């Protein structure tokens with residue numbers, strides 16, 4: 178932060194050409210560059226002041242996914258930035274350490290704007306010390322997973338608003354790189370994994386089947402690390418993991434076909450190449466510093482949402498001028514999401530939630546932490562305990578929606594206000 182305690186960020190949305198495939202140029206969009214954007218970082222208590230300049234040929238918005246902030250600063254479809262204009266939202270970071278992200282949210286064009294490359298990480302810190310790898314770019318790396326389809330010439334192929342899910346690509350980029358490798362220099366490394374794809378679900382693990390720890394979900398750390406050999410993420414979800422490496426080894430991170438409509442196919446994501454000598458790193462602590470639990474009061478209000486086809490919730494398509502739900506500030510509610518068709522997921526702006534159950538059973542133990550986006554498997558019901566925040570504004574709504582962007586853009590989205 179500067180002398181005045183304000184942390185200033187400048188983002189410029191721009192169009193250009195990127196070398197995503199060897200020897201090919203792709204027309205792309207990015208923040209402060211031509212593809213993806215810088216990792217933003219701020220600490221609890223910081224005042225942040227953004228300047229977001231739109232140098233694109235069309236209006237867009239920038240939404241701070243996972244951030245708890247006033248609705249007018251949220252960057253949803255009600256905060257358009259016209260070409261040439263600058264948007265200057267500001268707020269105070271008041272939430273636990275977490276891996277959030279930012280991306281455009283113009284209603285009807287989110288799928289296209291994100292697919293072209295507009296997305297970035299937004300890491301939040303707090304001062305609750307815990308002994309985890311945390312040196313950015315050394316033993317703490319973001320991994321943004323995005324699937325793309327290319328023409329023979331290297332242009333983006335396909336229409337993100339066609340078909341059941343839009344595009345399910347056959348080339349997976351990690352941080353904008355196809356077929357990447359990463360040099361490992363320490364015994365343990367933390368990865369902040371973001372599914373920044375339009376529709377694809379990843380079922381992530383290692384080619385050699387090794388086990389590793391999931392330490393965090395969308396909204397912060399888990400209470401304790403959970404050992405797994407796989408974890409899955411639908412679009413918009415994040416997980417933090419810690420992986421142990423042996424000196425000199427090479428191992429591939431992969432997504433495995435999980436038989437689900439949006440999770441088909443095995444793809445290599447990233448090759449890790451460990452140095453012959455690795456810097457020692459402490460074991461993963463058995464207790465972490467999670468956000469406070471969410472206590473559901475007796476008689477908590479229950480709201481029910483039915484996902485219909487690919488374009489409606491409770492029989493209604495998104496209408497920017499209709500407020501669907503009015504929620505008391507600081508309340509805890511139960512939201513039930515029902516899905517009678519193919520895969521969807523569900524994201525709620527501004528809140529933190531816990532998954533109570535999925536199809537009547539417990540969620541996977543690696544997904545028991547603080548969340549803002551959840552997979553809603555086909556023909557199932559998911560129940561959430563939702564903690565709403567305190568920024569009342571009866572006229573500016575927050576969004577809830579399926580984060581499969583083809584569905585969001587087609588109208589599988591609704592609006593709520595906090596009062």
Ligand code: C2O
Pocket residue numbers: 240242280282413524526576578580
């Ligand atoms: Cu990540 Cu409403 O979006």
Ligand code: CU
Pocket residue numbers: 240241242243524525526527
């Ligand atoms: Cu969001």
Ligand code: CU
Pocket residue numbers: 487520521522579580581584585589
């Ligand atoms: Cu959907």
